[in-house]
Amino acid sequence: MGRQSLDLVEARQCCGIARLVAKVGNKNDELWRRFAVAVPYLWLLVFFLAPFAIILKISLADPILAQPPYSPSFDSDGSPAMSLGNYGFLFSDDLYAITYLRSVAMAAVTTVLCLLVGFPIAYGIARSSTETRNLLLLLIVLPFWISFLLRVYAWMGLMNNYGVINTVLMWTGLIKEPLQIMYTDFATAVGLVYSYLPFMILPLYATLERMNMDLVEAAQDLGASRTRAFWDITWPLAKAGTIAGCLLVFIPAMGEYVIPYLLGGPDSLFIGRVLFDEFFLNRDWPLASAVAIVLLMLLVVPIVLLQRAQARDEEQAA
Amino acid sequence: MKNFIHIKGVSKHFGDFVAVDQVDLTIAQGELFSILGGSGCGKTTLLRMLAGFELPTFGSIEIDGSDVTHQPPYDRPVNMMFQSYAIFPHMSVSKNVSYGLRKDGVAKKEVGRRVDEMLELVQLAELKDRKPDQLSGGQRQRVALARSLIKRPKVLLLDEPLAALDKKLRERTQFELMNIQDELGITFVVVTHDQEEAMTLSDRIAVMNGGRFEQIGTPKEIYEFPHNRFVADFIGTINTFEGVVTVVQEDEISVYSDEAGEVLAASGKQLVEVGQQIEIAVRPEKIFIGKEKPADSDGVCLEGTVDDLGYLGNRSLYRIKLASGKIVQVSSQNRRRSITRFLEWDDKVWISWKPDSAVVLLD
Numbered sequence: 001m002g003r004q005s006l007d008l009v010e011a012r013q014c015c016g017i018a019r020l021v022a023k024v025g026n027k028n029d030e031l032w033r034r035f036a037v038a039v040p041y042l043w044l045l046v047f048f049l050a051p052f053a054i055i056l057k058i059s060l061a062d063p064i065l066a067q068p069p070y071s072p073s074f075d076s077d078g079s080p081a082m083s084l085g086n087y088g089f090l091f092s093d094d095l096y097a098i099t100y101l102r103s104v105a106m107a108a109v110t111t112v113l114c115l116l117v118g119f120p121i122a123y124g125i126a127r128s129s130t131e132t133r134n135l136l137l138l139l140i141v142l143p144f145w146i147s148f149l150l151r152v153y154a155w156m157g158l159m160n161n162y163g164v165i166n167t168v169l170m171w172t173g174l175i176k177e178p179l180q181i182m183y184t185d186f187a188t189a190v191g192l193v194y195s196y197l198p199f200m201i202l203p204l205y206a207t208l209e210r211m212n213m214d215l216v217e218a219a220q221d222l223g224a225s226r227t228r229a230f231w232d233i234t235w236p237l238a239k240a241g242t243i244a245g246c247l248l249v250f251i252p253a254m255g256e257y258v259i260p261y262l263l264g265g266p267d268s269l270f271i272g273r274v275l276f277d278e279f280f281l282n283r284d285w286p287l288a289s290a291v292a293i294v295l296l297m298l299l300v301v302p303i304v305l306l307q308r309a310q311a312r313d314e315e316q317a318a
Numbered sequence: 319m320k321n322f323i324h325i326k327g328v329s330k331h332f333g334d335f336v337a338v339d340q341v342d343l344t345i346a347q348g349e350l351f352s353i354l355g356g357s358g359c360g361k362t363t364l365l366r367m368l369a370g371f372e373l374p375t376f377g378s379i380e381i382d383g384s385d386v387t388h389q390p391p392y393d394r395p396v397n398m399m400f401q402s403y404a405i406f407p408h409m410s411v412s413k414n415v416s417y418g419l420r421k422d423g424v425a426k427k428e429v430g431r432r433v434d435e436m437l438e439l440v441q442l443a444e445l446k447d448r449k450p451d452q453l454s455g456g457q458r459q460r461v462a463l464a465r466s467l468i469k470r471p472k473v474l475l476l477d478e479p480l481a482a483l484d485k486k487l488r489e490r491t492q493f494e495l496m497n498i499q500d501e502l503g504i505t506f507v508v509v510t511h512d513q514e515e516a517m518t519l520s521d522r523i524a525v526m527n528g529g530r531f532e533q534i535g536t537p538k539e540i541y542e543f544p545h546n547r548f549v550a551d552f553i554g555t556i557n558t559f560e561g562v563v564t565v566v567q568e569d570e571i572s573v574y575s576d577e578a579g580e581v582l583a584a585s586g587k588q589l590v591e592v593g594q595q596i597e598i599a600v601r602p603e604k605i606f607i608g609k610e611k612p613a614d615s616d617g618v619c620l621e622g623t624v625d626d627l628g629y630l631g632n633r634s635l636y637r638i639k640l641a642s643g644k645i646v647q648v649s650s651q652n653r654r655r656s657i658t659r660f661l662e663w664d665d666k667v668w669i670s671w672k673p674d675s676a677v678v679l680l681d
Contacts, residue, residue: 214404217371220391221398222418222469232417236408 052296059086059289070285086290096274096291100298103271106185106260107253110192111200114249115242117193118200122241123234125201126208137205140198152191152262159187159263188264192253199248207241208234243306251299271295322347322505323368323473328377329529330363337363339529340377345522347382350499350506352516355526356552361509364526365475368507369398382472392421397471401478403462405450411461412437412446418469432468439498440464456487463495467502476508480515492518513553517541525549541601547679550599557646558599558679563590570673573598577644582618584676597679602649604675607636607661608668617672622646624665636661638669 060082061070075081090096125136143151158164159181166178181187211234219229257272264270271291279288323345330338338360345351353361366372368379370391378387386394397418406414412433419429437443440460450458459482466474479495480488496519499506510516516523517537524534525548532552533545544550547558559582561575570585573596582598590596606612611619622638625645629652636648648669654660661667 212402212404214400214402215406217391218398218400218404218465219406219417219421220371221369221396222465223392223421224417225390225392228421233406 055289055292057082058285059287059293060084061286063284063286068285069283086287087294089287090290090294095269099269099271099274100294102269103254104298106188106192106270107250107256109189110196110253111246111250113189113193114197114200115246118197118204118245119238119242122201122204122208125205126211127213140201144198148195149258151195152259155187155191155194155263156182159190182263183265183268185264185268188260188268188270191259191263192256195259196249196253199252200245203244203248204238204241207238211237243310247303247306251303254299255295321345322349322382323507324380325364325368326378326380328364328367328374328379330360330367330372331375336529338367338374341529341531343524343531343534345505345507347505348503350496350508350519350521352508352510352520352523353526354510354513354516354523354552356511359526360529361511361526362477365398365477365507365509368473369396369475370394395472396475397466397469397473398475399462399466399477399479401481403458403482405458405461405465407450409450410446411442411448411450411453414450414461415446415464415468417465422469436464436468439467439501440494455483456491459483459491463498467498467504470502471504473505473507476506478510478512479508481510481512488515495519517553525552527552542677544599544677544679546681547597550677550679554601555647556599556601556677557605558597559644560595560597563592563594563596566590566592571678577640577642578618578620579640579642580618580620582676583673584678585673586678588678590678590680599677599679600671600675602635602647603633605646605648605669605671607638607648607650608670609661609665611668612670617670618676619668619670620646621666621668624661624663624667627659627661627663629659634660636667638667 057073058070061073062083062085063069064071071081073080073082121140125133125140128136156163160166161178161180161182163182165181166175169175170178215233215237216229219233220226224232255272255275256270257276260268260270260273261276275288275291275295278284278291282288321344323343325341325343328338328341329336341364353364355361363372367374370386370389370393374387378385380386381395386396406417409417415436416429416433419432424432433446434443437446440463442457442460442464445453445457450461453461459479463479476495480491483491492515495506508516508519520537522534522536523540525532525540527548533540533549535543540549541553544553544556550556550558559573559575559577561573561578561582563571564574564581565572566588569587570583571588571590573582573584574580575582575598584598611621620640622640624636625639626637628635631652633649633651636650638646638648640646646669
């Protein structure tokens with residue numbers, strides 16, 4: 001037996017030991033991994049799934065004058081006493097359908113406006129020098145240091161009939177009578193765009209900042225104008241940030257209550273407002289719960305579809 | 319040869335900083351021209367002005383007889399291969415390569431044919447449907463090359479084309495690049511900080527420093543006849559001896575150097591005067607090394623001790639300490655196969671070179 005075969009034996013032994021060590025290590029790793037995954041799941045279970053189950057249960061009950069103000073899910077003899085009556089009511093009354101549609105439309109308009117305003121801002125920040133960049137990012141986040149309600153009130157001060165905007169316009173002589181800005185859909189849209197703009201800018205900035213500027217120059221070098229290079233390169237590569245930003249704006253804007261309540265007109269129908277009214281004014285918890293469940297479905301279905309599409313894209317790429 | 323690219327008095331200022339300082343340069347058609355320099359010497363800025371990404375502060379650039387100074391990048395008959403390769407990550411190999419043709423509105427059939435032809439040339443035909451993240455570094459480099467060549471530009475600009483490749487691949491790619499250039503006859507302008515790369519690739523090299531050209535010439539001229547200290551130092555290694563001119567003859571001068579402790583001869587007609595302070599420079603591989611004093615020495619012969627040595631396989635490097643304390647680097651081919659060393663530390667040795675190996679540096 002030569003030196004060579006001896007080496008082989010040694011090597012094999014070494015391999016065995018290494019594998020053993022790796023196995024023990026793997027077991028520990030595995031435990032940690034499960035633990036790490038379990039934490040967010042537990043969180044979701046306690047703070048999302050359980051409340052969701054409760055709301056779902058209430059939405060299937062009838063309103064009664066009692067504490068709590070809804071009928072139990074099971075009769076005294078143990079037979080289930082649940083009905084889809086609330087949902088039937090939602091779908092039979094046009095008011096709810098119109099309100100849902102208006103909310104979707106308003107949230108969509110807000111999202112598009114945020115994208116139109118936010119994209120150039122995010123692009124500008126991503127392309128500025130490091131020091132300016134940090135300052136600009138700070139300015140984007142700065143409003144969060146002031147209470148959200150206070151900022152909405154500030155907009156009331158700007159937009160009401162004797163507010164800053166009207167006063168200035170009348171002073172310059174452009175208008176004689178104050179413009180009715182407050183308590184309109186326009187005011188609501190302004191408030192929504194203002195409040196949710198940072199949620200559009202930040203994810204967009206994150207993707208644009210990582211993008212290699214050589215790519216845009218390469219496209220120009222190969223014959224694309226600036227505009228063409230934007231649509232061919234920058235836009236598709238910013239897709240992930242655009243989707244994230246749009247979701248971050250669309251979802252909360254859809255259920256927004258405070259902004260339409262404070263800035264919108266008395267007849268502006270927003271699903272968040274209907275929800276609030278049913279719950280607190282009418283004390284119809286079951287109907288309010290049904291409204292909430294339908295709202296959730298309206299939001300979840302497109303998101304799931306979008307994620308499916310993205311996953312499919314990635315699979316195709318791989 | 320026809321002057322194809324004509325750079326006239328071009329400067330580029332960024333605020334107070336002068337990146338390129340009144341540069342003049344002509345490059346012939348079909349030439350493989352390198353701009354060589356350290357980082358911040360202005361070479362990339364010059365390349366970007368050729369590509370159209372930067373506007374010269376002063377001066378003008380002509381390509382093939384027409385002034386392109388103010389032409390935007392997408393209108394120039396010039397394409398660029400980026401140092402980062404800048405391959406579009408969301409497009410397949412063939413979509414990347416065809417991009418330039420598609421933007422020019424070339425017919426679909428023609429695009430397909432030319433893409434296939436180009437991928438054949440860079441040996442990527444079987445990878446045409448891959449996405450960039452499924453390619454190796456060398457493959458990405460070839461995609462970038464194919465993409466920048468497909469429009470048959472009059473000039474191809476290459477920014478550090480081989481810097482991202484490992485050594486073996488770099489050597490192979492170097493020759494591929496030269497073959498492709500030869501085959502297509504396109505004028506190549508290469509920017510690099512790697513002198514070896516510049517030496518093997520180029521027909522001519524411009525050595526750049528502080529926004530100006532120090533010397534423009536063939537690789538041989540630059541290496542063997544450097545104009546000044548910077549060029550001599552930048553390209554390869556060189557030993558320099560400070561000294562005073564003692565004799566000036568028709569085809570040889572003598573220089574006394576304290577550092578060498580000897581009179582050093584340098585052949586050739588030199589524009590110097592007796593008493594002038596100059597430097598004599600010798601490349602390490604031009605110096606012979608031996609244990610005995612060479613008998614037929616008609617050149618320079620100095621005694622010293624081995625201060626340090628290094629074995630590099632094909633050759634050995636020696637650092638020889640002279641009596642004055644001056645260290646001289648010597649490189650010697652390992653012609654004989656042997657396990658024992660020819661020289662050891664602290665050995666007494668003689669180093670010698672011929673007068674025509676010496677370079678006279680005036681500044």
